[in-house]
Amino acid sequence: MAELKILHMYPSMLDLYGDSGNVEILRYRCRMRGIDTTVVKHELGDRDTDLSGVDIIYLGGGADYEQQLLADDLLGMTDKIKAAYKDGVYFLMICGGYQLMGQYYKDSNGKKIPGLGLFDYHTTASTNKRERCIGNIVIETQLGDKRYKVIGFENHGGQTTNVKTPFGRVLAGNGNEFGSSSEGYSEENVTATYLHGPLLSKNPRLADKIIAYCMTRKTGKEYVPAPINDKLETECRKVLLERLLKKK
Ligand code: GLN
Numbered sequence: 403m404a405e406l407k408i409l410h411m412y413p414s415m416l417d418l419y420g421d422s423g424n425v426e427i428l429r430y431r432c433r434m435r436g437i438d439t440t441v442v443k444h445e446l447g448d449r450d451t452d453l454s455g456v457d458i459i460y461l462g463g464g465a466d467y468e469q470q471l472l473a474d475d476l477l478g479m480t481d482k483i484k485a486a487y488k489d490g491v492y493f494l495m496i497c498g499g500y501q502l503m504g505q506y507y508k509d510s511n512g513k514k515i516p517g518l519g520l521f522d523y524h525t526t527a528s529t530n531k532r533e534r535c536i537g538n539i540v541i542e543t544q545l546g547d548k549r550y551k552v553i554g555f556e557n558h559g560g561q562t563t564n565v566k567t568p569f570g571r572v573l574a575g576n577g578n579e580f581g582s583s584s585e586g587y588s589e590e591n592v593t594a595t596y597l598h599g600p601l602l603s604k605n606p607r608l609a610d611k612i613i614a615y616c617m618t619r620k621t622g623k624e625y626v627p628a629p630i631n632d633k634l635e636t637e638c639r640k641v642l643l644e645r646l647l648k649k650k
Pocket residue numbers: 418462463464465466469496497498499501527557558559560561
């Protein structure tokens with residue numbers, strides 16, 4: 403039986419707004435297609451986390467405090483993570499995790515937390531702690547040959563700039579900066595976004611895109627996930643999109 407291996411980094415620290423649910427959704431949607439999944443966890447202080455055979459690396463969101471606590475530990479993983487990225491492993495990162503894979507995150511006290519430097523973008527928070535991008539957000543992204551509206555919830559002080567290839571175009575909400583037109587960062591094997599939700603429960607086609615990428619990479623044959631019953635998800639999305647995109 404086919405199997406995908408997910409590396410869940412800092413699950414007990416980076417789990418804002420149910421972000422760990424993204425791993426559950428990936429596992430559920432794999433299970434519905436007869437794909438087994440194993441989850442390897444990397445927590446602060448783990449020294450021997452084995453990345454061999456990993457298909458997906460996942461980081462959720464976390465507040466400045468958690469980001470500061472784990473920054474050194476993450477830097478200690480630089481070589482392994484860069485090798486996985488070069489190898490084509492899929493990276494899914496939410497908010498705090500997104501910020502930490504860039505050059506740096508400068509928090510609202512002006513303290514600079516070094517990022518792993520996998521990508522060129524960097525993030526600076528307003529020194530006014532009340533200035534945060536908070537609320538529901540809808541963006542539009544390209545998934546294969548189709549446009550797809552991605553729904554989520556953002557809550558970040560960090561303003562991310564120098565983003566060369568954003569994840570999507572903002573239809574409602576803020577995105578990478580206050581009032582920004584772009585949101586997140588993306589590459590063929592990377593989705594980095596400010597969208598909590600959990601992201602994949604509200605946007606099942608994004609989960610399937612990740613599964614398709616990983617299975618195709620693993621088997622060397624184009625993998626198209628079989629449709630599953632998404633009636634409830636489709637209904638929820640319809641209601642949310644109507645509400646969030648309603649013209650004021
Ligand atoms: N600490 C970061 C910020 O406020 C990330 C917060 C988050 O992950 N929601 O910008």
